[in-house]
Amino acid sequence: MWSECHKCYAARYGEPMPAATAATADLLLQLQTTLEIQDLLCLFSEGVQSFVPHSGLRYRHSSNDLKVGVWEDGSYHCRKVLVLVDEDLGELVLSRSEPFSGEDSRRFDSFIHLLLHPLRNALRYSCAMENAHRDPLTGLGNRRALDATLARDLQLARRRGSPLSVLMLDLDRFKMINDRYGHAVGDCLLRHFSRILSETVRSSDLCFRYGGEEFAVIMPDTDSNSANTLAERIRQAVMLPHCCGGHPLQMTVSIGVTSLTDKDNERTLLGRADQALYQAKRLGRNRTHLANPAGTSSIDTAPKCS
Numbered sequence: 010m011w012s013e014c015h016k017c018y019a020a021r022y023g024e025p026m027p028a029a030t031a032a033t034a035d036l037l038l039q040l041q042t043t044l045e046i047q048d049l050l051c052l053f054s055e056g057v058q059s060f061v062p063h064s065g066l067r068y069r070h071s072s073n074d075l076k077v078g079v080w081e082d083g084s085y086h087c088r089k090v091l092v093l094v095d096e097d098l099g100e101l102v103l104s105r106s107e108p109f110s111g112e113d114s115r116r117f118d119s120f121i122h123l124l125l126h127p128l129r130n131a132l133r134y135s136c137a138m139e140n141a142h143r144d145p146l147t148g149l150g151n152r153r154a155l156d157a158t159l160a161r162d163l164q165l166a167r168r169r170g171s172p173l174s175v176l177m178l179d180l181d182r183f184k185m186i187n188d189r190y191g192h193a194v195g196d197c198l199l200r201h202f203s204r205i206l207s208e209t210v211r212s213s214d215l216c217f218r219y220g221g222e223e224f225a226v227i228m229p230d231t232d233s234n235s236a237n238t239l240a241e242r243i244r245q246a247v248m249l250p251h252c253c254g255g256h257p258l259q260m261t262v263s264i265g266v267t268s269l270t271d272k273d274n275e276r277t278l279l280g281r282a283d284q285a286l287y288q289a290k291r292l293g294r295n296r297t298h299l300a301n302p303a304g305t306s307s308i309d310t311a312p313k314c315s
């Protein structure tokens with residue numbers, strides 16, 4: 010019944026669809042037009058508004074905490090737990106300055122039935138997108154995520170006229186670790202390295218596993234000097250011994266550093282960071298190599314201890 014359009018309803022029953030039925034039919038159709046959770050909640054809030062007036066809507070799930078409209082924490086709330094068969098879909102809360110009546114709550118319930126399937130689909134889509142952009146071993150963003158983030162951050166830096174730097178990092182002689190201690194120990198070191206990376210950079214910097222034992226960091230609002238300082242901090246932190254599979258191991262990393270120029274696109278920026286990394290390897294590994302943004306000269310930070 011809900012999926013019938015107004016015309017079909019009129020043809021079948023010989024009268025126009027009642028307003029409440031028409032509203033739920035329209036809302037159901039609208040909710041099927043998006044897989045984005047935020048958009049879905051906006052559509053839902055608009056659809057429910059004339060039947061259960063509210064100033065704000067909040068959706069909480071283990072993977073999300075979203076607010077739509079004017080959310081006032083201190084005012085009246087109408088809270089619903091969302092379950093579809095046995096699946097926990099989170100919690101939906103309406104808020105406003107007037108108390109909610111029993112009738113409001115019942116109407117809200119009847120609209121929630123329309124939301125459950127579209128919301129479950131949106132949650133699954135969001136989870137699939139998240140997995141498609143995450144490296145399963147380290148939990149860092151993967152190369153696809155790096156490409157998308159770099160394109161976005163590059164545009165942002167251009168618009169604001171702010172600096173942007175990139176690090177490319179590659180663990181040294183990692184094949185030896187695998188060959189000597191086995192792949193599981195190698196995996197343990199890769200996880201350890203990604204933790205060091207995430208803990209050493211600032212919260213605005215983003216870390217990615219580029220592939221194998223190669224990683225990248227995007228640093229918005231960061232010039233080459235600050236990027237070089239941060240790269241050195243990472244290099245020093247990596248050298249501290251770490252126990253994997255009962256083996257106290259020490260690793261080192263080579264790092265290429267570069268910053269955005271006017272002529273750069275994503276490919277040239279990453280390419281220059283990769284070249285700087287290659288230079289760091291060529292000059293003896295366990296070092297940071299800064300490519301001059303103009304690409305004409307470069308600075309090498311030799312290890313203070315190795």
Ligand SMILES: Nc1nc2c(ncn2[C@@H]2O[C@H](COP(=O)(O)OP(=O)(O)OP(=O)(O)O)[C@@H](O)[C@H]2O)c(=O)[nH]1
Nearest residue numbers: 179180181182183184185187192193195196221222
């Ligand atoms: N354990 C583990 N090893 C990996 C993974 N991905 C790539 N590797 C290993 O990383 C090693 C990379 O070796 P190479 O490319 O020769 O580089 P390297 O030994 O680090 O030497 P340099 O980079 O020249 O310092 C190979 O042995 C790969 O098998 C992974 O997910 N887990």
